[in-house]
Amino acid sequence: MFSCSRLNVRTALTQTNTKTFFLLFGTPTLRTTRAMSSSTSSTAKRQQRDSISPPPAKRKVQSGTTKSAVANFFKPSSQKPKDRTIWTERAPNDDTPATLLVGRYEPEQPPTESEKRSKVAAFDLDSTLIATASGKKHADAAVDWKWWHPTVPGKLREMYNDQGYRIVVLSNQAGLVLHADPKAKTPKSTKDRVSAFKQKVNAVLTQLDIPTTIYAATEKDIYRKPRPGMWRELCDDYDLVDQADLKQSIFVGDAGGRIAASKTAKDFSCSDRNFADNVGIEYQTPEEFFLGEKPRSFVREFDVVHYPYPDDSESSGTESLFEKKNKQDIVLSCGPPGAGKSTFFWKHLKPLGYERINQDILKTREKCVQAAKELLEGGQSVAIDNTNADPDTRAVWVQLAQKHQLPIRCLWFKTPLHICEHNDAVRSMNKILNPESRTALPKMAFNGFKSRFKEPKMKEGFQDITEVDFSFRGTKEEHEAWAKYWL
Numbered sequence: 001m002f003s004c005s006r007l008n009v010r011t012a013l014t015q016t017n018t019k020t021f022f023l024l025f026g027t028p029t030l031r032t033t034r035a036m037s038s039s040t041s042s043t044a045k046r047q048q049r050d051s052i053s054p055p056p057a058k059r060k061v062q063s064g065t066t067k068s069a070v071a072n073f074f075k076p077s078s079q080k081p082k083d084r085t086i087w088t089e090r091a092p093n094d095d096t097p098a099t100l101l102v103g104r105y106e107p108e109q110p111p112t113e114s115e116k117r118s119k120v121a122a123f124d125l126d127s128t129l130i131a132t133a134s135g136k137k138h139a140d141a142a143v144d145w146k147w148w149h150p151t152v153p154g155k156l157r158e159m160y161n162d163q164g165y166r167i168v169v170l171s172n173q174a175g176l177v178l179h180a181d182p183k184a185k186t187p188k189s190t191k192d193r194v195s196a197f198k199q200k201v202n203a204v205l206t207q208l209d210i211p212t213t214i215y216a217a218t219e220k221d222i223y224r225k226p227r228p229g230m231w232r233e234l235c236d237d238y239d240l241v242d243q244a245d246l247k248q249s250i251f252v253g254d255a256g257g258r259i260a261a262s263k264t265a266k267d268f269s270c271s272d273r274n275f276a277d278n279v280g281i282e283y284q285t286p287e288e289f290f291l292g293e294k295p296r297s298f299v300r301e302f303d304v305v306h307y308p309y310p311d312d313s314e315s316s317g318t319e320s321l322f323e324k325k326n327k328q329d330i331v332l333s334c335g336p337p338g339a340g341k342s343t344f345f346w347k348h349l350k351p352l353g354y355e356r357i358n359q360d361i362l363k364t365r366e367k368c369v370q371a372a373k374e375l376l377e378g379g380q381s382v383a384i385d386n387t388n389a390d391p392d393t394r395a396v397w398v399q400l401a402q403k404h405q406l407p408i409r410c411l412w413f414k415t416p417l418h419i420c421e422h423n424d425a426v427r428s429m430n431k432i433l434n435p436e437s438r439t440a441l442p443k444m445a446f447n448g449f450k451s452r453f454k455e456p457k458m459k460e461g462f463q464d465i466t467e468v469d470f471s472f473r474g475t476k477e478e479h480e481a482w483a484k485y486w487l
Contacts, residue, residue, distance in 0.1 A: 103205070
């Protein structure tokens, strides 16, 4: 590939390719050898040689770079083989931008599939099928990858060729942006990251060389694990809706919620385990699946198994959780976003004749106060459906009640924040639980409430304070949607 003479060395690389060349082959090492003095005796040479320990053996780093990949790197573009991965994009809704990147790889000579493959072997990508060759946490180039373990490609080929599995890759890739906001200043590196990701995945799938599809979720929507969107897409693609063999299918990923052990850090998330639970298939970590290690202990911050569907008497919604005491009054809700305040209003306060005041709808507190004034002057009772986290905010409504010489009662929703975040995600992803079409709230909405919250006290001017603990109340269909892992 390279030519040189004793008199000169011709540069084989352009300046642009030098960095990538070093990433492929490694930085050259310079060694200096000095001739030993002729006066040194052979015995002394032997003693000197024996007294020096041999250099430590360097562990060979398994790289995803093959000789053919190196050869192709130096070929002109017109002579390089065409990528065999076809890329498409998909959107969660017809009126939203695409957020799911899908790459379908077919070998040059695709095998004949005489029967439908109903068993699915799904894998996460990073830290499951591949790792960085550089040892960095995140790859900084398309060629910076190696197989997570040497057995990975052989295991996947065996599952496809000998065991009849459909092989797919399901990966969260929040660092990718498919369609940037046109109003925002998007750096050029955003497009470069998508291009580098496609190059890397194509290289991985080319080495694997079996029919494979990768699904990459780029936003926090229905496609992002543990949410089931990517599973639904693959079932549609392979005509497996209601036909996938869930008992024999499996998902392998490193986010298993494992707790820290000796010399081993805890998992950053439990999203992969929760994803498998959501779709109803077996879950294993890469260590369990590829290396045969025993399962480690794991923990979930929020486990839906602790909230089973209540019996008919509890779920009917007819039980009395709140009684009207006054002919006219104000009921003030206090609790974090997603605590169940709006649901409580529609099921328990609206039937008692209360009119709802909600800042998400009216947008400003001033408009809320004005709307409440008009309703009170018309003889209506009102329910203030806002978070009302601190005494200063609640004082606005206490003063309004005093001005109209009316009692004010407080509903304190004591739903834990992690359940509130779950409720918010469920609501934003499921139409049957989202009659007002609310979008998901950012994390700061929950942290902001936590930082401002002060418990409501009777001395603030309330007639009474009713504490409302969280308990799912709804239909069995609603509970089936709620009792999934959404975060």
